[in-house]
Amino acid sequence: MSLGEFDLIARHFTRPARRSPLGVGDDCALIAPAPGMQLAVSSDMLVEGRHFLSTVAPERLGHKALAVNLSDLAACGAKPLAYTLALALPRADDTFLAGLARGLHALADRHDLDLVGGDTTAGPLNLCLTIFGEVPTGAALLRSGARPGDELWVSHPLGEDEPGWLGDARLALEVFRGTPGLRVPGEAFDHLRLAMECPEPRVALGLALRGVASSAIDVSDGLLGDLQHVLRRSGPDGRPLGVVLDADALPRSPLMRAQTAALQHECLLAGGDDYELLFTAAPADHGAVRAAGQRSATGVRCIGRITAESGTTVHDRHGHRVATPWASFDHFRS
Amino acid sequence: MSLGEFDLIARHFTRPARRSPLGVGDDCALIAPAPGMQLAVSSDMLVEGRHFLSTVAPERLGHKALAVNLSDLAACGAKPLAYTLALALPRADDTFLAGLARGLHALADRHDLDLVGGDTTAGPLNLCLTIFGEVPTGAALLRSGARPGDELWVSHPLGEDEPGWLGDARLALEVFRGTPGLRVPGEAFDHLRLAMECPEPRVALGLALRGVASSAIDVSDGLLGDLQHVLRRSGPDGRPLGVVLDADALPRSPLMRAQTAALQHECLLAGGDDYELLFTAAPADHGAVRAAGQRSATGVRCIGRITAESGTTVHDRHGHRVATPWASFDHFRS
CATH class of the missing domain: 3.90.650.10 (PurM-like C-terminal domain)
Structure with missing residues (x-):
């Protein structure tokens, strides 16, 4: 990524973390589940041509990438907390990133979910999200x-x-x-x-x-x-x-x-x-x-x-x- | 992935979780930091041709993919706990997967780190790791x-x-x-x-x-x-x-x-x-x-x-x- 591309990512994806002690911008994000809670964690990778068509609207792609991860939390009975986004992009495209961010942020807001970190790199289009939820110890649906x-x-x-x-x-x-x-x-x-x-x-x-x-x-x-x-x-x-x-x-x-x-x-x-x-x-x-x-x-x-x-x-x-x-x-x- | 490919992944990557309440195989993994500890989280994506050459030995690729994530924990002063691996593969290649797993497992063992979940899909070679460490609340190096x-x-x-x-x-x-x-x-x-x-x-x-x-x-x-x-x-x-x-x-x-x-x-x-x-x-x-x-x-x-x-x-x-x-x-x- 060139410096201009770092800027594009920062512009679209940097938002203040509302519920996490430390969000985007350090080597790690910090997450603290409430006392008595376990953290439920799931990762999903979405590849163009396999999980979505190249014709999909970027906003819908953002929605879907987060939705499939939220669905994993749902299947465990976990309450959404935060997620990380790793992104490989063939090129930094402002319109695409703006749409992707809009779709992600809209669904994240509905579930009170913080974007706390991630990674961006050049490469064939690939989104990898890792999501964190909390569930009382012993109460996860298995x-x-x-x-x-x-x-x-x-x-x-x-x-x-x-x-x-x-x-x-x-x-x-x-x-x-x-x-x-x-x-x-x-x-x-x-x-x-x-x-x-x-x-x-x-x-x-x-x-x-x-x-x-x-x-x-x-x-x-x-x-x-x-x-x-x-x-x-x-x-x-x-x-x-x-x-x-x-x-x-x-x-x-x-x-x-x-x-x-x-x-x-x-x-x-x-x-x-x-x-x-x-x-x-x-x-x-x-x-x-x-x-x-x-x-x-x-x-x-x-x-x-x-x-x-x-x-x-x-x-x-x-x-x-x-x-x-x-x-x-x-x-x-x- | 065909069913045979699921089997290949399972063969090389399924190991019992030693320190996590629930590891590979459910919708989510469950992680519980010790009382008074925060979870430090980092994601890194590695793309062929950008982060590694196609000629790299799979075992070294496995080592490096985990090493760059461990390095993020190190920079926060966090103690390694667990990681997830999402993998896009052009094809399921037994020799490649065996080498990759060997490199990952060897470094993970040295740091007492559990592989607790992930995702596998067909696509251009891409590894996305998310790593979890713990650090006493307020003690992270920022x-x-x-x-x-x-x-x-x-x-x-x-x-x-x-x-x-x-x-x-x-x-x-x-x-x-x-x-x-x-x-x-x-x-x-x-x-x-x-x-x-x-x-x-x-x-x-x-x-x-x-x-x-x-x-x-x-x-x-x-x-x-x-x-x-x-x-x-x-x-x-x-x-x-x-x-x-x-x-x-x-x-x-x-x-x-x-x-x-x-x-x-x-x-x-x-x-x-x-x-x-x-x-x-x-x-x-x-x-x-x-x-x-x-x-x-x-x-x-x-x-x-x-x-x-x-x-x-x-x-x-x-x-x-x-x-x-x-x-x-x-x-x-x-």
């Missing part, structure tokens, strides 16, 4: 807490008109790819695109589920795939638990309902980039889960049940087995 | 604590035969570049190359300087350039402090002493990639600084003095001004 008999839940937007329903990010990607046979009217595409570019992390729901959910994960690589991490880590002696899942119970948008059944199943069960919370809770906590959803203004839907026996069974409302030809769970590792 | 009259110090290896003296990384780079007029015999190059590829973070010295140094920074972008950050942040009301520096007092290797005076000055004062600690202390603490060096088995050399008046003056032992044509401090920002 992937390993599911028990046989637990109900399986997934979050969703409250209103049908809200963007970001399960599977919609994948549906938007199919539109980008020009997949034939899609039923997406042109005027609906901008709305659909929000699901892919502006996911809404379920932070409030994650907090409300502390002490209620037995396990949780956020859906980033596809619901069935991410579910395998929970089943593997929750099983006794390395033997995964199983699940019976009702495909018809999966929440979906009106646009999704207009697609073929096969495409719906693929988008809903293997789509990825959803950033909904997938979590389990004892049947006795069914009401507590619903209350957590209401308290956090987030939809929650019961979609299945955890079994002691390994294996993933997906059926429809009539009890017929649903084919999942795109899924191969055997090789997933938690 | 860039902002230098005072007029303070002595300026820089660290160095203890023995002349040890690799990694100030400026040697830059000298190795000049050899790689084929710069004419260098005086480096062929058999000395492997030794010189260690300075560039295997820097030794001054963690023990940073810890020993708690309560002794008034400010500290690690030399990554060149001694004079990094010094400007200290002068700017330590100055009252946004007016930077100044420095008078004795170029002849700068510690250097026998190989460096064989070069022309102009090249020596450029490598020593503007080289970069040194990862020595540059710090200030009150003259009354001169003996305490020497004791900290001995306690940490690290060389320390007094090279100048901080002044109330802004400006950077470099002279030789005869009091003659040393030209620094490659330096332009005006535009540096702290």
Whole structure:
């Protein structure tokens, strides 16, 4: 980076830290969790062409980079505190940096989150965020807490008109790819695109589920795939638990309902980039889960049940087995 | 990443966390600083072609990626705790990953450091590490604590035969570049190359300087350039402090002493990639600084003095001004 580029970064990203003892500008940032709290930490790297298209608006890229990290905190039931941003840029572009910063700052402000440090370098476009949240010692939602008999839940937007329903990010990607046979009217595409570019992390729901959910994960690589991490880590002696899942119970948008059944199943069960919370809770906590959803203004839907026996069974409302030809769970590792 | 690539990553990087409540494999890692301690956090991103050459041995790349982060903790006087690794890889290459992991694990073990999380994705080769250390509340060494009259110090290896003296990384780079007029015999190059590829973070010295140094920074972008950050942040009301520096007092290797005076000055004062600690202390603490060096088995050399008046003056032992044509401090920002 030239000196002018240092200046550009400073102009767009330097803001006073509000809650951290020491923010941007020293060798390290200093963070102090409150007494009795543990720090939850997560890193995500976003690469152009893989996690976002070169055509994405910089503001949406900023939003998404932070949203996927917030989603990891949500899945642990952690309260957001601070984040660092490391950035590789092919060139210092004022318009791009201004947009990126706007998207980051807007979402950070909504979650009272400080940008406390980072790094900037020349290189192929790459964003690496590390996020910090706090959670009372022992209260973090883990992937390993599911028990046989637990109900399986997934979050969703409250209103049908809200963007970001399960599977919609994948549906938007199919539109980008020009997949034939899609039923997406042109005027609906901008709305659909929000699901892919502006996911809404379920932070409030994650907090409300502390002490209620037995396990949780956020859906980033596809619901069935991410579910395998929970089943593997929750099983006794390395033997995964199983699940019976009702495909018809999966929440979906009106646009999704207009697609073929096969495409719906693929988008809903293997789509990825959803950033909904997938979590389990004892049947006795069914009401507590619903209350957590209401308290956090987030939809929650019961979609299945955890079994002691390994294996993933997906059926429809009539009890017929649903084919999942795109899924191969055997090789997933938690 | 394909499933096979997930397996490769898991094979090389999954190790039990020794000191962290929850390590690799959940949505977040959990870290708990001891009571009364703050967490010091730093992120660094390394890009191929910029921070390392494509010809570097993977093991040395692993060492260096962690060393530059440890150096940030050292500059804050923080004790290493844990780190996360986010990795973009053009392809999953078993030999490369094995070497990278070996280099990371070896240095991590020497500093009792847990790898607690991260991310892996396909993309142009990029490593982003975030490191966590702990420091008693209020005891962190900051860039902002230098005072007029303070002595300026820089660290160095203890023995002349040890690799990694100030400026040697830059000298190795000049050899790689084929710069004419260098005086480096062929058999000395492997030794010189260690300075560039295997820097030794001054963690023990940073810890020993708690309560002794008034400010500290690690030399990554060149001694004079990094010094400007200290002068700017330590100055009252946004007016930077100044420095008078004795170029002849700068510690250097026998190989460096064989070069022309102009090249020596450029490598020593503007080289970069040194990862020595540059710090200030009150003259009354001169003996305490020497004791900290001995306690940490690290060389320390007094090279100048901080002044109330802004400006950077470099002279030789005869009091003659040393030209620094490659330096332009005006535009540096702290």
